[in-house]
Amino acid sequence: MPPCTAQNCAPKKGADARRIKICIVDDQDVFAAIGEEGFERLVAASYRQVPGDEVLSQLYPKDDLAGAEQRLRDFLIFRFGGPPRYIEQRGHPRLRMRHAPFAVDSTARDHWMLLMGRAMEEAGLPDEVKQTLAAYFESSAAAMINRQ
Numbered sequence: 520m521p522p523c524t525a526q527n528c529a530p531k532k533g534a535d536a537r538r539i540k541i542c543i544v545d546d547q548d549v550f551a552a553i554g555e556e557g558f559e560r561l562v563a564a565s566y567r568q569v570p571g572d573e574v575l576s577q578l579y580p581k582d583d584l585a586g587a588e589q590r591l592r593d594f595l596i597f598r599f600g601g602p603p604r605y606i607e608q609r610g611h612p613r614l615r616m617r618h619a620p621f622a623v624d625s626t627a628r629d630h631w632m633l634l635m636g637r638a639m640e641e642a643g644l645p646d647e648v649k650q651t652l653a654a655y656f657e658s659s660a661a662a663m664i665n666r667q
């Protein structure tokens with residue numbers, strides 16, 4: 520895995536080093552750090568696990584998993600500083616609204632987070648990118664819960 524190339528990812532020096540112990544990549548620099556290919560590996564590794572997951576396999580469209588994979592990949596690429604293909608093809612994300620037809624409860628959220636966590640390991644992403652993505656997934660997955 521090449522070193523992270525995000526602009527603000529140089530180790531902090533001097534006084535900063537005491538206050539900031541970990542290097543966090545700005546959201547908009549993630550695409551520069553892992554590229555199209557990194558997002559492809561990540562999302563493919565996550566969706567590969569869906570058919571074997573007893574909760575998520577009931578939610579995702581069995582006949583269009585490849586389409587669902589592409590939608591998440593394009594969304595993440597756009598969200599983290601890459602080309603806006605998702606917006607061009609799907610318009611405004613409105614993710615909470617788009618998830619409304621699917622019963623996302625805290626169990627589904629936990630499964631989604633587990634699969635994505637494993638996918639981040641499998642995709643071999645740099646630690647600082649994993650930290651940035653994990654923080655985003657944590658809060659956005661909580662926001663997607665729409666059932667008790």
Ligand code: HEM
Pocket residue numbers: 578579580583586587588590591594609614617618621623627628631632656659660661663664
């Ligand atoms: C909390 C657990 C979650 C569950 C159970 C879940 C489930 C689903 C399901 C069933 C779909 C429909 C598949 C399709 O596109 O045909 C979907 C779509 C999508 N999800 Fe999630 N999701 C979750 C969290 C998230 C999070 C955290 C994000 C943001 C990173 C996200 C981003 C998307 C996107 C971009 C789409 C495609 C929307 C569209 O353009 O139609 N999801 N999700």
